[in-house]
Amino acid sequence: MEKGNYVLNSVEDFDVGQTLECGQCFHFKKIDENEYGVVAFGKLLHIKQENNFIIFYDTTEEEYENIWKNYFDLDRNYSEIKKYLLKKDNKLKLAMDTMWGVRILNQEFFEILISFIISQNKQIPHIKQIVATISRKYGNYLGKIGEEEFFGFPSCERMSDISLEDLKECKTGFRAPYIMDAVSKVCDKTIDEAILKAANMNVCLENLQQIKGVGEKIGNCVMLFGLEKREAFPIDVWIKRIMEFMYFEGEVSKDEIAAFAKKRFGKYGGYAQQYLFYYGREMKMGK
DNA sequence: ATCCAGGAGGGCC
C-alpha cells in the first residue's frame, strides 16, 4: 500500500541539514544535499528539504503528527526563543544567524543516554559509527534508502542480554562497562525516564550521575536532548574553548562557565549552547 | 608519529 509523501511548506527557523548535523543526533545518514535518512522511535524517515518545502517521503499525516512533528520540535516558536536570547546577549547574533535553522530534537531518552555515554573522548563520526554498529547487530531492520540499510536502536530489554565482550566488539572500548551499568539501571527502574522528566535539574543530574560513565557533561546532554530540559548547558571541550574565546580572557573553569551561562542565558541555555557549539565548531573557534 | 577527540573514574594529597 502506497502511503504517499507528506509535505510541509513555510516552516520557519528550520533547516533539516543544520538540525541533524549540529552534533545533537548520531542516528542518521546523509543521502544528498539536505536529504537524509533518520531513525527514531522505531521508524525510518526519508526526509528532504527544498527551499521552503520539507518532504517526508512515504509518511502519513498521522505519522507526522504522532512522531515527526514532535521529534523535530516543530510545535515550538523559535523566533520567540531567538528574541529572548538576543535580548539577553547580542553576542549570540552571528552564531544564531548562521545556524538559524537548528531545532533541538526531542530524541528518545534511552538511546540518547547510551549514545552520549559512548560519546566520551570520541569524535562525532566515530560515535555515529558505533551507534550504527550496535543498531545493526541488535536493533530491528527498518528498511533502506538506496543501498543504505537502517536499523532501530535496540531497546533496553534487548540490550540487557548483550555481554560485555559483545559490546566491546562494537568498539565501545572502556565505555562498555558504563553501558552495561546504564542498561541495568534503566531496566530495573533505578533510572526512570518519567521521574527524571518531572524532577528539577539538580535532582535529575544527580540521579543520572549514579550511572557509571555519566558525569556533568553527559548528564547535561541527556537532560537537554533526551529529557526536554532546555535550560541544560553541556560544557565539553568545544564549548569551553568557544566560551573562553567569546566571553573570557584566557582559561576558566567549567564551573565558572556553567555559572556564567546560567545567569546569561537562563531558561534557554540549551538553545544558546547549540548555536554556539555548532557555529564555533564549524569556525574552529579557539583552535 | 604524537596528539586529541561532544569525559569520567580512581588514586593521591
Place this chain on the structure above:
DNA sequence: GGCCCTCATGGA
C-alpha cells in the same frame, strides 16, 4: 575539594 593518570580506538 583539586591534580594527575588512565581508559580504547580512530583520525588528523
